Structure formats: structure tokens, C-alpha cells
Amino acid sequence: MNADQVRLNLHEVKEEFEAATGAKLNIVEVTSDEHFARLISDVTNRVGKYDLSIAGAWWLGELVEGDSIVSYDKYYRDPRFPKWNIDDVLPAPRSQLEYAGRKYMVSNDHDGQVMYYRRDLLADPRHQAAFKQKYGYALGVPRTWDQFRDVAEYFNGKDLNGDGIPDHGLSLHLKVGGYGMFHFMSFSAPFVIGPGNPKLYWFDPQTMKPLLESPGHVRALEVLVDLVRFGPKEMLNWNIGTSWDDFLKGQAALTFTWGDLGGLAQQEGSKVRGKIGTAAIPGTREYYGVAQHRWIKTAQPNQVGNVTGASWAGVISRYSKAPEAAYYLLALMATKEKSMVYAARGWDAVDPGRRFHFLPPDGNAKIEDYLRFGWAEADVRDYSHAYFGNFTNKLQLPYLRIPGTFSYWQALDVRLSEAVTGQLSPEAALKAASIDFEEITIRLGRERQKRAYRTSLGL
Structure with missing residues (x-):
């Protein structure tokens, strides 16, 4: 999920790109914090310093609505460019590559959150x-957040890695400014989204009034606040790397996060290689239908897929002086041969999302594609199947990509922190977040935001 890591792939193809095109590739490396501001400044001022950017998917609404990037529709089938197939991209991540029916982002990284668990602990007869x-029922892979809570509570305080020190039921990163709000999005989705309410999560598309105060959102935050008790107190100030390290050291039974963790678990120093199971984000037994104004029970766990995260992928600046060369580079990195390597090695921030990334029967990847990069076979089989299920689930958390998206998310991040640290009740925190959302919408223009939001939802 870290854009800084994607630079590795650019450096790897530099020589090949320059030999094929005769162009010179200058790679400008900036931190994630600087990245968006640099690009927006460049296109707003029509400078054209950068021909392309490896952008976050949530930027797309802002970039397209601002007429800052160009579609690559006219290049996609042109035989002069490296060939890649957009139809290989699974339904949920593919929806991020297009906007208003036109192609803008070239397939690269495909983010989504899944649950990770210690397979060895759940299989232990003593446990x-x-x-x-x-608890009166069999220990197994949690399919609902109630089950997840029980498993986290049970393992909290037990020695999970044999060092004689008590460990935790779960590990999360909840520091303000550390992308912790993404956890709430994936977590809360099944409390709000369901068969009778597939899209109403962020705003009312008729009025742009925020929906964060719905009973579903509130209950989700109440459950999340309760769950925090089964992790270390320090995780309230953890960033993503610290949380991942905690799990990789064998100090937590559960977490839910991005695909990077599955790949990092296979690296030297990991205490959980061969022990890490992966499954879909847990669900609920009922969700709040915003349109119906009531809770709706489900016969099976209501599990909702997600493309939570940045899904870093290339876009071409409208002010590029070499748009064809820019597309050539992005298409080269999107070819099957290169994409398979990026996804399989796991630690370079490029997560799977195309059919050839997944093992049979879901896709047509070969197990050897992963084993040669050090994966334990059981780990990668779980990982592959979990991500395939997440991205092909018909129910998906709607992804926000309108002007001001990150301003909305930063406001939510602050209010969620106030809830998990006990400064505000979950209900008060979400009410405050709704007020923040309204202020941002008014500042950016309600009608403009409504048009962009409806476009982003395909309405």
C-alpha cells in the first residue's frame, strides 16, 4: 500500500523502457505525504513537470473532475504499445481503473483488506x-465480528510465540495520520452494506448529506472500540509498520489489513511463515438498511468485499509533453509477465487483483510462481483464495473518489481516534465527523460534489 515501495518496479524497467522507446526516464521520488500535493500543484499550475504519476485510487475523482489527467482509451489497443488485458482485472479492482466510462488508471497494485489469523493456534487441540x-461452540476461522471478538478475547494474554511473555488477541494500527481510518471502512461495511443496501454508505446521493450517523455505522464503531481492549494499549499510537511487525513476531492471533502482510510474513525474520491463514473480512448477522430505516437480518453471515486502500496505479498528466511514452511505461509494467512477478514476491507493495495472480480453481497462476519467492504453500493458497473471494464478492464497500476525498477521510480519522481513546462516545464521534463532512462539502460546493459522487457510483 506504500507508494514509496512502487519506485522499485520503476527502476527495474528503466533500462528496458529506454531501449524500447529511445526516451529517457527520470524518476522523481517523494514521500507519500508529499506525493499528492506535488502532483496537484503541477497540474493546477499547468506546469507539466511530471508526465505521469503512480497515483492513489482515491485521487481519481479529483484528477478527472479537475481535467488534470487524460484517458488512455486511444492507446489501449494500439499495437505500438505493450499489450495487457484490462479484462484480467477482477470486478472490484477493475472499477477503480475507469471513471465515467473511460480508462484512466493502468493496472498495477490492487488493494483490499482481508483478515489474517494464526492457523497453528486455531488448529491446536488444547485451544x-x-x-x-x-464459548460453547467450536474454535474456527471467524466468519462474523462476534466470532472474531471471542477469538481475540480468548487468545489475549496468552503466550503465542513461546517466549514466555503474554501476547495479544489482535493487532491494529490506530495512530491519527497513519491510515487507521481505512480499518473502520472495511470493518463497518457489513454493518451498513447488504443485499438491500448495496451503495448507501458515505452520502445520500440526492442531497450529499453524510450517512455516518446511521445506526449501522454507530454499532460498528461501538464493536470496534470494544475490540481494542484485546490488543496492546500502545497500538493506539502505532503506525502500519509497527502493527505489522507485532503480528510478524507472533505476538497477535488476529489482524485485518492489506495484502502486503501476507508477503512480508514469508520473509526472513518472520515468526509466522507457514502459520498465517488468510480469509475474508468477517461479517454480521444483520445490517442497517439506510433506505429502509431498519435492521435487516441475514440467513448467512453478511460479508462485504472491499478495495480499501490506495491501489497505486499510473495516470497520465494532461500537461505531459510525452503522453505516448508515459503510457508505454505504464503498459510495460502492466504486462502479465511483470505483473506476476510483482504480485508473487509480495514485499514490493503490488498486491494481486488479476485472474492470472490467483491459484486454481480461482485463476490460472502456478504454485511455483509463488514458491520461488519463498512462500509457504499453505500460506499462499489461503491468501490467494481469500483475495479472490474479496474481489469477486457482489457486495462491495463503495469506494470514495470525489474531490476532497482525503479531506473527508482525515476528518474521519481524527474522530475515530477520539472514539477509540475514549474522548468521545462512538455516537458523538460519528456525529462530529458528519459535521466535518458537511463543512467540507459546503466549502467545495454541494452541487459539484453531488455530481461527482453520483458519477463515481455509476448513477
């Missing part, structure tokens, strides 16, 4: 017997 005695 199975003790868990069943305490």
Missing part, C-alpha cells in the same frame, strides 16, 4: 477444547 468449553 480448541478450552475455547469450546468457554
Whole structure:
């Protein structure tokens, strides 16, 4: 999920790109914090210093609505350019590559959050017997957040890595400014989104009034605040790397996060290689239908897919002096041969999302594609199937990509922190976030925001 890591792939193709095109590739490296501001400044002032950018998917509404980038529709089938197939991209991540029916982002990284669990702990007969005695049902991979809570509570305080020190039920990163709000999005989705409410999560598309105060959002935050008790207190100030390290050291039974963790778990120093299971984000037994104004029960766990994260992918500046060369570079990196390497090695921030990334029966990748990069076979089979299920789930958390998206998310991040640290109740925190959202919408223009929001939802 880190754009800084994507630079590795650009450096790897530099020589090949220059030999094929005769162009010179100058790679400008900036931090994630600087990235968006640099690009927006360049296109707003029509400078054209940067021909392309490896952009976050949430930027797309702002960039397209601002007429700052160009579609690559006219290049896509042109035989002069490297060939890649957009139809290989699974339905959910593919929706991020297009806007208002035109192609803007070239397939690269495909973010989404899944649940990770310690397979060895859940399979231990001693834990199975003790868990069943305490909770009255069999210990297994959680399919609902209620089950997730029980598993986290059960393992919290137990030594999970054999060092004699008590460990945690779960690990999260909740520091303000550290992308912690993404966790709430994935977590809360099944409390709000369901078969009778597939899209109403962020705003009312008729009025742009925020929906964050719905009973579904409030209950989700109440459950999340309760869950925080089963992790270390320090995680309230953890960034993403610290949280991942905690899990990789074998100090937590559960987490939910991006695909990077599955790849990092295979690297030297990991204490969980061969022990890390992956599954879909848990669901709920009922969700709040915003349009129906009531809770709706489901026969099976209501699990909702997501493309939570940045899904870093290339876009071409409208002010590029070499748009064809820019597309050539992005298409080269999107070819099957290169994309398979990026996804399989796992640690370079490029996560799977195309059919050839997934093992049979879901896709047509070969197990050897992963084993040669050090994956434990059981780990990658779980990982592959979980991500395929996440991206092909018909129910998906609507992805916000309108002007001001990150301003909305930063406001939500602050209010969520106030809830998990006990400064505000979940209800008060979400009410405050709704007020923040309204202020941003008024500042940017309600009608403009409404048009962009409806376009982004395909309405």
C-alpha cells in the first residue's frame, strides 16, 4: 500500500523502457505525504513537470473532475504499445481503473483488506477444547465480528510465540495520520452494506448529506472500540509498520489489513511463515438498511468485499509533453509477465487483483510462481483464495473518489481516534465527523460534489 515501495518496479524497467522507446526516464521520488500535493500543484499550475504519476485510487475523482489527467482509451489497443488485458482485472479492482466510462488508471497494485489469523493456534487441540468449553461452540476461522471478538478475547494474554511473555488477541494500527481510518471502512461495511443496501454508505446521493450517523455505522464503531481492549494499549499510537511487525513476531492471533502482510510474513525474520491463514473480512448477522430505516437480518453471515486502500496505479498528466511514452511505461509494467512477478514476491507493495495472480480453481497462476519467492504453500493458497473471494464478492464497500476525498477521510480519522481513546462516545464521534463532512462539502460546493459522487457510483 506504500507508494514509496512502487519506485522499485520503476527502476527495474528503466533500462528496458529506454531501449524500447529511445526516451529517457527520470524518476522523481517523494514521500507519500508529499506525493499528492506535488502532483496537484503541477497540474493546477499547468506546469507539466511530471508526465505521469503512480497515483492513489482515491485521487481519481479529483484528477478527472479537475481535467488534470487524460484517458488512455486511444492507446489501449494500439499495437505500438505493450499489450495487457484490462479484462484480467477482477470486478472490484477493475472499477477503480475507469471513471465515467473511460480508462484512466493502468493496472498495477490492487488493494483490499482481508483478515489474517494464526492457523497453528486455531488448529491446536488444547485451544480448541478450552475455547469450546468457554464459548460453547467450536474454535474456527471467524466468519462474523462476534466470532472474531471471542477469538481475540480468548487468545489475549496468552503466550503465542513461546517466549514466555503474554501476547495479544489482535493487532491494529490506530495512530491519527497513519491510515487507521481505512480499518473502520472495511470493518463497518457489513454493518451498513447488504443485499438491500448495496451503495448507501458515505452520502445520500440526492442531497450529499453524510450517512455516518446511521445506526449501522454507530454499532460498528461501538464493536470496534470494544475490540481494542484485546490488543496492546500502545497500538493506539502505532503506525502500519509497527502493527505489522507485532503480528510478524507472533505476538497477535488476529489482524485485518492489506495484502502486503501476507508477503512480508514469508520473509526472513518472520515468526509466522507457514502459520498465517488468510480469509475474508468477517461479517454480521444483520445490517442497517439506510433506505429502509431498519435492521435487516441475514440467513448467512453478511460479508462485504472491499478495495480499501490506495491501489497505486499510473495516470497520465494532461500537461505531459510525452503522453505516448508515459503510457508505454505504464503498459510495460502492466504486462502479465511483470505483473506476476510483482504480485508473487509480495514485499514490493503490488498486491494481486488479476485472474492470472490467483491459484486454481480461482485463476490460472502456478504454485511455483509463488514458491520461488519463498512462500509457504499453505500460506499462499489461503491468501490467494481469500483475495479472490474479496474481489469477486457482489457486495462491495463503495469506494470514495470525489474531490476532497482525503479531506473527508482525515476528518474521519481524527474522530475515530477520539472514539477509540475514549474522548468521545462512538455516537458523538460519528456525529462530529458528519459535521466535518458537511463543512467540507459546503466549502467545495454541494452541487459539484453531488455530481461527482453520483458519477463515481455509476448513477
